[in-house]
Amino acid sequence: MVARIRLIHRYLPGFVLALCLSLPALAMSVESEDERTFILWYRNYDNPAIRSLVELALAKTSEYGDxxxxxxxxxxxxxxxxxxxxxxxxxxxxxxxxxxxxxxxxLNPIPLPVDGGLLGFRVCLVLPKHLPQFEGVQNIDDLTSRKIRIGQGSHWPDTPILEANGLQVVTHTRYEILFGMLRNERFECFARGVGEVLFDLEHNRADDLVIEPNILFAYPMPSYLFVAPNDQEAAHRLQLGIERAIKDGSFAVYLKRWFGRAVTELRLEQRKVIALENPYLSEESMYVGRHTLENLRRRLDYLSQIASPD
Known part of the structure; x- marks a missing residue:
């Protein structure tokens, strides 16, 4: 598994958002005419961006069957x-x-960031009346001195990352419950990935919530597809499918469709970046994450370009 990740890193040309990798195919040829049913976690299935990427990867590997x-x-x-x-x-x-x-x-990872690394770039979903509390925030000390608490899922890896950086975190096991907790003022900031937050507002009846306009949390945290340890066929198929999509340009089209809008509407390039450390990554994924942050400005510029009308 580690060797597979290292192989990808050998071909990483600066890890720009387009992820224009030239990777050798890892999947063995599989001849099957049987249709396989894949069960996708409901949170990902309900997110059209993630569901479309999984469908794209599977569609690119027809030799595995329907x-x-x-x-x-x-x-x-x-x-x-x-x-x-x-x-x-x-x-x-x-x-x-x-x-x-x-x-x-x-688990069995497919070590290609599904959103080009955007999950570690986070903004705050807040109640409108709490917006003044965030005005002029420049760093972690400002957040703690103003007693700004962050809402996160109990099992999300963001929780220990935020805590390790000295922030106060309030958690719950269910994503949906966190919206009610924000409304009930159990915390002031529901930190959401920039590729997630617009979907949150549109699909969770969240017209009473707003996106804080000035802060961007940034920490290395690649987001991968994972499958079961014994499911090597699915792992190979998904990785091969994404690699083919990168090579033929359809992955760039996917990024533009699902994530370009977020950069434009959230004005990421104008926000104050609060960089956080992530001590919980493997050596290989830390490499990916560090390059994500080091190339933050280039990544935002790139996304702004691909978000522009054709």
Whole structure:
């Protein structure tokens, strides 16, 4: 598994957002006319960006046979990772989550960031009346002195990252419950990935919430697809499919469609960047994450360009 990740890094040309990799195909030829049903974690299935990437990868690998993608039961992130680790294909086959060294150890990662590394760039979803509390914030000390608490999922890797950087974090096991906790003022900032927050507002009846306009949290945290440890065929198929999409340009089209809008509407290039450390990555994923942050300005410029009308 580590060798597979290192092979990818050997071909990483600066890790710009387009991820224009030239990777050798890793998947063995699989001849099958049987249709396989893949169960995608419901949070990813309900997110059209992630679902479309999984469908793109599977469609690019027709030699593996036909496929059907279905929605999983509504499992918490902690539960879905346990079921994947236990090879429980009755409940889930594929999940997209942020990576950690531990997750790469007990699951089977496809080590290509699904959003080009944007998950580690986060903005605050807030109540409008709390906006003045964020005015003029420049650093972590400002956040702590103003008693700004961050809402996150109990099993999300962001939680220990934020805590390790001295921030106060309030958690719950269910993503949906966190919106109510924000409304009930259990915390002031629901930190969401820049590729997630617009979807959150549009699909969670969140017209009473707003996106704080000036702060951008940035920390290395690549987001991978994961499959069960015993499911080498799915791992090879998904990786090969994404590699083919990168090579033929359809991955760049995917990025433009699903993430270009966020850079434009969130004005990321104008925000105050608060950089945080992530001590929980594997050596290989830390390499990816560090290059993500080092190339932040270039990445934002690139996304701004691909977000422009054709």
């Amino acid at each position: 496929f059907k993608l279905v929605r999983s039961e509504e499992l918490s992130q902690g539960r879905v990772l346990r079921e994947l680790a236990n090879n429980n294909h009755r409940l889930v086959d594929i999940a997209n989550v942020a990576t950690t060294a531990e997750r790469e150890e007990f």
